[in-house]
Amino acid sequence: MNAKKLSKYFSKGAIWGFIVLEMIFFSIAGEFLSTSEKAFMDVDNMLLLLKQSAPIGIIAIGMTIIMINGNIDLSVGAIFAMSGIILLDSMTWLIFVGLGEWVIPVSWLLALLTGTALGFINGLIVWKTGVDAFIVTLGAMLGFRGLVFMYNGENPTSHLNWTLVDFAELEFLGLHTATWFLLVVTVIIWFVMTRTVHGRNAYAIGDNKEAAVNAGIRVGPHMLINFMIIGFLAALSAVVFYSESGSVNPNDGQLYELWVITAVVLGGTKLTGGAGSIISTFGGVIAIQLLRKGLGHIGADTSTVNLVIGIILIAVLILDRQLNAKGKEELKI
């Protein structure tokens, strides 16, 4: 019993231990390898890190509830790009000319609606056809990306609104706007998953669908809601990101699903559903961003980052298996 508790404690706290390890490693390695004079563990640098992890982080929070629910969503990158395009393009639509600066909330709303609607399509197909979420969202990943390209060809969609840029670069209590969005989303979704009926049912469905059905839980609507939430969050991530950058490339968001799933898995959420924690995913997001930034700090290029991320993902899987297998063995005795 004690051993089980211990291994559980370890696997839950592992991500924070990993973060601390990363910080120590990059601080020391940075002293020797970095070309810049600044220390890695600089306050400004860490605040920037939080801001940069917001786009991936917001989606990763959504992916956690999808995976707890026992599904997966591969189309988030395409939803991200589509929402970004709607956000920037709608500001130039003729019908909104009279709105002045009030076009901003309208465009935000339209972008968020786009994301939610695309998530709704995925969720409805998963619910009504019974096709596996992996296949549905794999198809949607191609389909939504096709829509993105059909919208404006291979040209970038650009519109820079200075009010919006000022807002995105605003700092409140020392934290950037994007960081606030990430924190608020984390807290809200954490509350939904741990303190509401919807959250409890989502865990139950992911753990054992049959049992959930027998317990009188309506599986379909919960899955639909979760897909709408991740669509909404992918759009929110686009809103946060493109408000500042002001230009969407049709290829944007490609491989986001890879980063997002990596963050969620690092945070300890199981692909099989029924287990996972929003706070740990937040840790996973920070860990990945630390890794990207830290490797950059000590002079490694993107190729090394890709290599290391891939190896860590697999290593985590092996470690997780070892830990869990040990727990089970000792339980038998």
Add this chain to the structure above:
Amino acid sequence: MVEMSKEKIGRIIARQGIIIAFAMFIIGFTLANGKFLSIENVLSVMRSSAILGVMALGVTFVVVSGNLDLSVGSMMSFSTIVVLDLHDKVGPALAIPLMFAMTIALGALIGLLVGYLKLNSLIVTLGMLSAIHGLTLTYSGGKNMDIADKEGTWFNIFGQGTAMGIPVPIVIFLLVATFLGLLLAKTPFGRKVYAVGGNGTAATFSGIPRARNVFYCYVISAACVAIAGLIQASRSMGSQNTVGQGLELEVLAAVILGGASLLGGSGTIFKTLIGVLILGFIQNGLLLVGLQFYVQFVVTWVIIIFAVWLDIAAKRGKFWSTIA
């Protein structure tokens, strides 16, 4: 009685739905553009499908064994870059076997992780997608690879040559398809792959080791990727680091269109061949009738979902899912 026959017809449509849809597409495209079924067009479609097709054949083995392979795209970039680089360093005769050995080693590594260590194949191959991409960039230093002397080498036959009027990529594709088709359908190894994918535990208890057979499937998949990389390298004689990016999804789309279940235990090489041709012909047909290149992605999306939906509906005997 009327209900019964209606259900029967529904089931037949569902089971052969993908062939029927394919036939309808072909008739429609032919009516819209007479060139669609000309020999030149058919050969050109098959030639451009060959790279994707060879990879899909290998992935069929992995999917039948109950696993996924998302790393084939970045692995294909790897083998293309490696063979182009080695071509100028050690000559084509040595470069090709070396590239095969390196690619197959990567496949063996995945096979080890998924087969023997029993790790989740989706995450492992997702990790490998990223890791192999990093490996490729490190290998090439981020630069494009080009063969220096494009005239004085026989290396271009795999991608650009013809044998008795048929482009060599098609010949390779069909040869690999025949060989793997026989391997999967007619040999004890093939039956073991189905057994492992259908029910891994039952297979283990029947004395069929899951680990070893899954391992072989990934090796086969990697070998197919190496062949695809060879065709790609030979066709373009130079390449970017990202030549295979995103191909893993199109490959999976073709395999799924062919009717292989992602749960494992079902799917055939012949059906995957059909899936590859459907993707190729639809892409080509949409372009011939003058639609934008990107419409094919949306069409593929709709087709994939309908294909799998009809397949599932036929199995459960109900059109809509029973999820409450």
